[in-house]
Amino acid sequence: MTTQATPTSHAVNTSQVSDSAPDLLNLARHLSAEEQHRLQRIEDYVQENIRHQSIEPWNQEELPLDMLHGLGELGLGEVFVDGSSQLFQGLAHIALAQADVSISAVVGIHNELIVGTIESLGSAEQKDHWLPDLRRLRTLGAFCLTEPEHGSDIAGGLSTSATLEDDQWHIRGSKRWIGLGTVADVAVVWARDTADGQIKGFLVPTDTPGYQARKITNKTGLRIMQNAELELDLTAPESALMPKATSFAATSEGLRGSRAWVGWQAVGAQQALLEVARHHALTRTQFGKPLASFQLVQTALATIAGNLAVSTAFMGELARLQEESQLTMLRATLAKATLTRLARESAAIARDALGGNGILSTHEVAKIAGDIDAIYTYEGSYGINMLIAGRELTGVSAFV
Structure with missing residues (x-):
């Protein structure tokens, strides 16, 4: 008499499947109770009001300003200057990027390069005039550095001119990719x-x-972010000059911090990828079994989770260093370059795991992947950031 083994059940109770992927390292445990509560409010808000609502504006290349108003009420227009811990700031950026990378870019650039720049380089009068509404996201700013012919070589090649005549600055030139x-x-x-x-x-x-x-127009990533080409031929009062912004060194200081911030975006984007791919694997049935029961799919999810864990650990330690005023250019550039590279890899894996649905923005992975391609390039391309890191390591410049 032959005894037959009972077939292993691969059924998944989809009613009990969480939309959220596990928090692999739980960095939030290092926050104060007050910051943990504030972070939870932000996470709940963006998942409820931004994640799915951002898909159609992304498709249409539109910026839904009403989304920013709610974020302003949560204090996300001023986290860079309101005394929040570096870790809280980073986790808030993760929450935003997890919901929508474009919106996180708007808020991150606003904090690091607009509010932060005016706060650190502006005069008392400039701060009093601009910061109150900027900090509440009632008004917005544009950081105008990159030019049509000068991106990676902007430090030496910047051609927009400013001439002081009769107590007036005459500013002439062109800018490109201005968020x-x-x-x-x-x-x-x-x-x-x-x-x-x-x-x-x-x-x-x-x-x-x-x-x-x-x-x-016609971008394939960060489609909600309204990038622009500028033509400048204007006159501004002598007081338009920020008194501490008198050399490129001031610009470099801001860019160093913004490169580190992009690392947090890469973490948030990968968290979103893991959520979407995991939920798809658990709820999609093929050959009579959930995709999650196949070895190739489990390997894909584990690879994304590994990339995410490495990225999260990197940024958690970087936040500690920032608190100790030890954010070096080497650390910032390696964070930006390495973590966006890992995010790109995770995006390709997640896109493949979703099959044909992986190319639909409504299934989120294609949208996230397009945004990751954009953050891989902005705030200094991958190659330039790696060469900056190489220069820091060797003391020898390979590009200037």
Whole structure:
């Protein structure tokens, strides 16, 4: 008499499947109770009000300003300057990127390169005038550095000029890839002073005559972020110059912090990828079994989880170093370059795991993957960031 083994059941009770992937390292446990509560409010809000609501604006290349108003009420327009811990700031950026990378880019650039720049480099009068509404996301700013012919070589090649005549700055030039350039209220314009050749920073209201912005369309990533080409031929008062923004060194300081911030975006994007791919694997049935029961699918999920864990650990330790004022350019560039590279790998794996649905923005992975490709390139391309890291390691520059 032959005894037959009972077949192993691969059934999954989909009613008990959580939409959320596990928090692999639980960095939030290091926050104070107050910051843990605040982070939970942010996470709940963005999942309920941004994650799915951002898909159609992403498809249409539109910025839903009403989404920003709610984030302003949560204090996300000022986390860079409100005394929040570095870890809280990073975890807040993860929450935003997990919901939508484009919105996280808007909020992150707003904090690091607009509010942060004005707070650290501006005059008392400039701070009093601009910061109250910026900190509440009632107004927006544009960081105007990159030019049509100068991106990676902007430090030496920047050609936008500023000439002081009769107590007025005459600013002329072109800018490209300027986030929020078409919708911002104030522009942080970097131009080369014709008197001393130094790159300096100016605060220019975007309703100033001679400020012209044209939206860049047909992007495949960060489609909610309104990037623009600018033509500048304007006059600004002498007081438009930020008193501490009188050389490119001031710009580099801000860019160092923003590169580290992109690392948090890479973590949030990968968390979103793991959530979507895991939920799909558990709820999609093929050959009479859930996809989650197949070895190739489990390997894919574990690979994404591994990339996510490495990225999370990197940024958790980087936050500690930032608290100790030890954020070096080497650490910032390696964070930005390495973690966006891992995020790209995770995106390709997740896209494959979803099969045909992986190319639909409504199934989220394609949307996330497009945004990851964008953050892989902005705030310094992958190659340039790696060469900056190489220069820091060797003391020898391979590109200038």
